[in-house]
Amino acid sequence: LLVQILDTIALFLSRKLAEIGFDLHFKTTVGDNTGRLTAALEIAAGRADVIIVTGGLGPTVDDITRDAISAFTGRKMVMDNQLFSRIAGYFKKRNIEMPENNQLQAYMPEGATMLENRAGIAPGFIIEHNSKIIAVMPGVPSEMHPMMEKSVMPYLLEKFGPAAGVIKSKVLHVVNLPESVIDEKIEDLFRSLANPTIALLAHQAEVDVRITAKAAGVTDADEMISKVKAQIYERLGDNIFYEDDETLEQKVAQLLFDKKITVATAESCTAGLVAFRLTSVAGSSGFFMGGVNAYANSAKINIIGVDEEIIKIHGAVSAECAADMASKTREKFGADSAISVTGIAGPGGGSEEKPVGLVYIGVDINGEVKTHKYIFPGSRESIRVRAAQTALLCYYKESKNA
Amino acid sequence: LLVQILDTIALFLSRKLAEIGFDLHFKTTVGDNTGRLTAALEIAAGRADVIIVTGGLGPTVDDITRDAISAFTGRKMVMDNQLFSRIAGYFKKRNIEMPENNQLQAYMPEGATMLENRAGIAPGFIIEHNSKIIAVMPGVPSEMHPMMEKSVMPYLLEKFGPAAGVIKSKVLHVVNLPESVIDEKIEDLFRSLANPTIALLAHQAEVDVRITAKAAGVTDADEMISKVKAQIYERLGDNIFYEDDETLEQKVAQLLFDKKITVATAESCTAGLVAFRLTSVAGSSGFFMGGVNAYANSAKINIIGVDEEIIKIHGAVSAECAADMASKTREKFGADSAISVTGIAGPGGGSEEKPVGLVYIGVDINGEVKTHKYIFPGSRESIRVRAAQTALLCYYKESKNA
Numbered sequence: 001l002l003v004q005i006l007d008t009i010a011l012f013l014s015r016k017l018a019e020i021g022f023d024l025h026f027k028t029t030v031g032d033n034t035g036r037l038t039a040a041l042e043i044a045a046g047r048a049d050v051i052i053v054t055g056g057l058g059p060t061v062d063d064i065t066r067d068a069i070s071a072f073t074g075r076k077m078v079m080d081n082q083l084f085s086r087i088a089g090y091f092k093k094r095n096i097e098m099p100e101n102n103q104l105q106a107y108m109p110e111g112a113t114m115l116e117n118r119a120g121i122a123p124g125f126i127i128e129h130n131s132k133i134i135a136v137m138p139g140v141p142s143e144m145h146p147m148m149e150k151s152v153m154p155y156l157l158e159k160f161g162p163a164a165g166v167i168k169s170k171v172l173h174v175v176n177l178p179e180s181v182i183d184e185k186i187e188d189l190f191r192s193l194a195n196p197t198i199a200l201l202a203h204q205a206e207v208d209v210r211i212t213a214k215a216a217g218v219t220d221a222d223e224m225i226s227k228v229k230a231q232i233y234e235r236l237g238d239n240i241f242y243e244d245d246e247t248l249e250q251k252v253a254q255l256l257f258d259k260k261i262t263v264a265t266a267e268s269c270t271a272g273l274v275a276f277r278l279t280s281v282a283g284s285s286g287f288f289m290g291g292v293n294a295y296a297n298s299a300k301i302n303i304i305g306v307d308e309e310i311i312k313i314h315g316a317v318s319a320e321c322a323a324d325m326a327s328k329t330r331e332k333f334g335a336d337s338a339i340s341v342t343g344i345a346g347p348g349g350g351s352e353e354k355p356v357g358l359v360y361i362g363v364d365i366n367g368e369v370k371t372h373k374y375i376f377p378g379s380r381e382s383i384r385v386r387a388a389q390t391a392l393l394c395y396y397k398e399s400k401n402a
Numbered sequence: 403l404l405v406q407i408l409d410t411i412a413l414f415l416s417r418k419l420a421e422i423g424f425d426l427h428f429k430t431t432v433g434d435n436t437g438r439l440t441a442a443l444e445i446a447a448g449r450a451d452v453i454i455v456t457g458g459l460g461p462t463v464d465d466i467t468r469d470a471i472s473a474f475t476g477r478k479m480v481m482d483n484q485l486f487s488r489i490a491g492y493f494k495k496r497n498i499e500m501p502e503n504n505q506l507q508a509y510m511p512e513g514a515t516m517l518e519n520r521a522g523i524a525p526g527f528i529i530e531h532n533s534k535i536i537a538v539m540p541g542v543p544s545e546m547h548p549m550m551e552k553s554v555m556p557y558l559l560e561k562f563g564p565a566a567g568v569i570k571s572k573v574l575h576v577v578n579l580p581e582s583v584i585d586e587k588i589e590d591l592f593r594s595l596a597n598p599t600i601a602l603l604a605h606q607a608e609v610d611v612r613i614t615a616k617a618a619g620v621t622d623a624d625e626m627i628s629k630v631k632a633q634i635y636e637r638l639g640d641n642i643f644y645e646d647d648e649t650l651e652q653k654v655a656q657l658l659f660d661k662k663i664t665v666a667t668a669e670s671c672t673a674g675l676v677a678f679r680l681t682s683v684a685g686s687s688g689f690f691m692g693g694v695n696a697y698a699n700s701a702k703i704n705i706i707g708v709d710e711e712i713i714k715i716h717g718a719v720s721a722e723c724a725a726d727m728a729s730k731t732r733e734k735f736g737a738d739s740a741i742s743v744t745g746i747a748g749p750g751g752g753s754e755e756k757p758v759g760l761v762y763i764g765v766d767i768n769g770e771v772k773t774h775k776y777i778f779p780g781s782r783e784s785i786r787v788r789a790a791q792t793a794l795l796c797y798y799k800e801s802k803n804a
Binding site: 029058059061264267275276279284291 | 431435438442589672677678690694695696735
């Protein structure tokens with residue numbers, strides 16, 4: 001409860017349960033205390049048919065989930081020999097002596113169904129107890145996610161059938177419009193709709209519009225969503241660039257693959273963020289030639305080849321410099337196109353004429369160069385994140401139309 | 403429960419309660435359903451002295467907190483005339499006709515103490531019921547945070563006195579050691595200590611060791627923490643690089659400022675992440691000269707100046723290439739030192755000899771070059787994040803000793 005991290009586990013589980021139409025009614029967080037976890041299990045069993053527990057399956061003394069499950073169900077923990085050999089093998093393979101603690105992880109409650117852990121040591125398990133289903137998984141997301149998807153969800157569907165109906169969501173990512181303007185444009189949909197519902201969520205450089213439909217089946221839900229989606233596209237279409245888990249870099253990558261264009265980057269204030277995002281897409285070596293993080297003016301001049309006169313006359317943070325950075329970078333890397341970013345991320349370095357947040361973005365496509373000027377609000381981090389996001393957007397729009 | 407956002411509210415409340423020495427034992431999330439919220443209040447009253455409720459105070463039909471509180475306490479909701487005029491004034495000032503729904507927000511449970519909302523319409527309130535304290539606040543963080551700090555925390559301190567003491571935490575970030583090894587090295591501390599307690603939390607490229615002390619006052623808590631901290635440093639000191647909210651890039655930056663060293667980067671698979679992290683520190687233009695994200699071999703050869711023969715003989719992912727990238731980059735940017743990263747982030751591109759995850763890191767300090775070989779597990783993203791983290795670590799160690 002004191003752990004100073006955000007609860008991404010609950011977020012994942014609520015989405016996955018919605019996908020298969022299970023209503024999530026309560027979410028409870030309990031500290032590493034066997035008595036309190038046992039009490040929480042008792043309360044959960046009194047108000048739900050399925051209980052999902054995550055975390056506390058590690059090898060240390062504060063991993064109390066096995067004990068609590070044992071106390072709650074009255075079942076003994078028994079050593080699973082096969083599991084023990086597997087855990088021992090894990091350490092042997094890595095040439096590490098198996099710590100005695102890890103033996104703990106070879107114990108399972110009597111009668112439990114073991115759930116394979118594809119990414120770590122501790123398996124999960126499912127127990128059916130007094131006609132309640134208790135699924136227990138590790139708390140590490142990389143271990144828990146596949147276990148939920150490959151084992152727990154199929155188990156629940158097998159047990160209860162797909163009859164319960166589904167809840168589906170679609171997220172439209174709106175960029176370059178403030179939340180209040182979006183709100184005004186679709187306010188009537190908000191008010192009139194009970195199902196699907198619409199919700200807004202503002203981020204640093206975009207606003208998510210989430211449409212959620214509850215229906216008997218997936219087809220019905222999809223149909224309900226697509227109707228509302230069409231209405232929202234009518235009003236906000238120009239500013240919706242991607243949906244659901246799609247990312248802007250994926251959209252850019254797809255466009256570059258389709259058009260067979262290569263790209264290079266020249267970044268000052270974002271210092272690599274645009275390049276890093278572009279290359280987050282698998283296969284990006286097919287379109288990304290490389291980039292220069294030209295922080296110092298000497299780097300802009302010596303490495304990219306920016307005209308020294310331009311920096312002298314207009315300064316490094318100027319449309320002229322952004323343009324020259326883009327075109328020289330395109331040439332230098334032998335790319336079809338280039339993106340450049342130069343700006344003042346702060347907190348220092350601003351002036352009345354050139355305030356903190358001032359950013360110029362340059363896009364060169366086959367020798368045709370355009371520049372864009374922005375003044376971004378917020379912290380150093382926020383300015384850099386927005387600058388990279390906006391650079392990718394500018395580039396996307398222009399290479400799409402090129 | 404379906405809202406696809408992270409629960410920052412719980413995180414905030416757990417920290418604030420710890421600050422004033424209140425033990426948080428349970429956290430429950432309930433959907434917008436009056437019956438279920440009322441039931442959750444009943445459970446909470448059975449296991450805690452103070453219940454904090456957030457959210458559901460808006461003007462819409464799914465804002466059910468007022469009704470649930472009324473049902474649970476058996477108190478009527480009464481219109482507060484002063485509050486009504488204030489809400490009406492809010493709309494009048496903005497030249498908006500007051501929606502009928504907003505009248506709802508002028509109702510308070512009989513006998514409740516109203517809590518001022520400095521950032522929005524709906525006030526919060528506190529009720530004392532059957533010797534339990536129930537504090538209700540809006541769910542919007544910008545409204546809830548000041549209400550918690552200015553109203554609820556003082557109320558709780560006033561009521562229970564400062565006798566309950568404080569809870570303080572310190573986090574030591576341990577890198578380059580697996581969780582199980584850390585566990586073994588400090589296991590006896592885990593077992594023997596009830597206060598302070600020690601907890602481990604594994605991340606992608608590091609493990610956090612959190613020491614939490616409960617004491618009568620801040621000084622006592624600090625003293626308790628520092629004793630345990632010294633013991634942990636004795637055992638893990640070589641692998642502890644930063645504490646609490648400090649970051650690795652801050653440590654590197656501080657070292658570079660202190661030693662007056664400049665640095666440049668040459669990144670292949672991390673494509674800018676090392677440069678981006680280094681420049682996240684304000685004032686980084688004082689030490690960061692720039693970098694090249696040399697994705698294509700042509701970029702490594704033409705922009706950085708890597709010897710073509712080296713790539714032909716050893717390949718781009720090799721110790722030799724990492725070394726040449728570092729030394730050529732240092733020269734090219736006129737820097738005192740350079741960091742290079744070259745590897746296979748996957749999912750494609752791996753072979754038996756050079757598997758996905760293979761990463762070479764080069765560090766050149768004043769012409770002295772060292773390389774390091776790693777094989778990182780996990781996804782493309784995980785490999786890139788670990789590679790950048792490890793590159794910064796290698797660089798930190800070597801520039802510290804240089």
